[in-house]
Amino acid sequence: MKILYMGTAAAEGWPGLFCSCPICSHARKEGGKNLRTRTQALLDDEILLDFPPDSYCHALKYGLDFGKLHTLLVTHSHMDHWFPTDIIHRHEHFGHGAEGVLDIYGNEAVEKAFYEHILIDRFKPHPIDDVVHFHRTHGGDRIHAGEWEIIAVPADHDKREEPLVYICKKGGKTVFYGHDTGANLSPEAWDLLAAEHFDLISLDATMGLKTIGGYHMGLPDIEPFIQKLTDLGCVDSHTVKVINHFSHNGEMTHDQLTAWGAERGILAAYDGMTVEF
Numbered sequence: 001m002k003i004l005y006m007g008t009a010a011a012e013g014w015p016g017l018f019c020s021c022p023i024c025s026h027a028r029k030e031g032g033k034n035l036r037t038r039t040q041a042l043l044d045d046e047i048l049l050d051f052p053p054d055s056y057c058h059a060l061k062y063g064l065d066f067g068k069l070h071t072l073l074v075t076h077s078h079m080d081h082w083f084p085t086d087i088i089h090r091h092e093h094f095g096h097g098a099e100g101v102l103d104i105y106g107n108e109a110v111e112k113a114f115y116e117h118i119l120i121d122r123f124k125p126h127p128i129d130d131v132v133h134f135h136r137t138h139g140g141d142r143i144h145a146g147e148w149e150i151i152a153v154p155a156d157h158d159k160r161e162e163p164l165v166y167i168c169k170k171g172g173k174t175v176f177y178g179h180d181t182g183a184n185l186s187p188e189a190w191d192l193l194a195a196e197h198f199d200l201i202s203l204d205a206t207m208g209l210k211t212i213g214g215y216h217m218g219l220p221d222i223e224p225f226i227q228k229l230t231d232l233g234c235v236d237s238h239t240v241k242v243i244n245h246f247s248h249n250g251e252m253t254h255d256q257l258t259a260w261g262a263e264r265g266i267l268a269a270y271d272g273m274t275v276e277f
């Protein structure tokens with residue numbers, strides 16, 4: 001299986017759009033892996049994870065035709081994960097030859113934002129019901145898409161909605177995609193994780209040096225979280241461990257994140273990183 005990390009930043013991007021802190025200034029000066037767009041990933045060129053405003057740039061950068069994709073898993077409605085307006089461009093008027101249907105899975109807040117952006121007067125001549133199907137999704141739901149089995153897991157994130165993270169399985173390989181979530185998962189979520197053995201885990205390291213005790217993780221949360229997964233038998237020395245979804249407010253440069261990970265057998269994601277496992 002293959003995962004492509006197309007974007008690896010938290011909401012404001014890295015450097016932040018309006019930010020001149022030392023980390024953002026360093027990123028602008030150095031460029032390369034220090035530049036991060038908003039978080040989005042692609043599994044085996046088939047499963048699209050989240051749809052930030054940078055999705056269009058990701059399609060350009062990575063040479064992708066999103067009209068060939070049929071499954072989009074949306075974790076929650078925050079703008080760095082869900083920019084629904086661009087979905088209108090899957091209509092035949094804008095997206096010639098887009099194949100079949102795009103199935104979108106997301107919670108109620110994601111669904112509400114979707115219809116608020118699509119069902120506006122300007123787009124009424126271009127209904128997309130035939131080419132995009134929205135599926136309201138809850139924690140514990142099991143989704144079947146082609147050869148994939150996907151399990152929605154309740155996240156420890158914005159309590160105003162039901163944020164989800166996803167377990168994705170195909171051909172004997174299993175991935176945990178954990179963006180965005182803190183470490184304080186519900187017993188239901190731990191039960192769902194405990195039933196799996198992961199070949200790759202992708203963990204929220206938004207806060208960098210810091211920890212805020214939930215909502216997001218920082219590096220102080222990562223090792224205890226991996227230890228808990230190890231104790232549950234979900235993770236072992238063969239599991240690829242990745243940290244992702246970084247904020248400049250974590251006060252670490254890309255090189256510092258990479259060095260921290262290298263000492264612990266953990267990969268710090270960057271835009272364009274591909275992992276095969």
Ligand SMILES: [Zn+2]
Nearest residue numbers: 010011080180
């Ligand atoms: Zn986010």
Ligand SMILES: [Zn+2]
Nearest residue numbers: 019021024248
């Ligand atoms: Zn900054």
Ligand SMILES: [Zn+2]
Nearest residue numbers: 076078157180
């Ligand atoms: Zn979020």
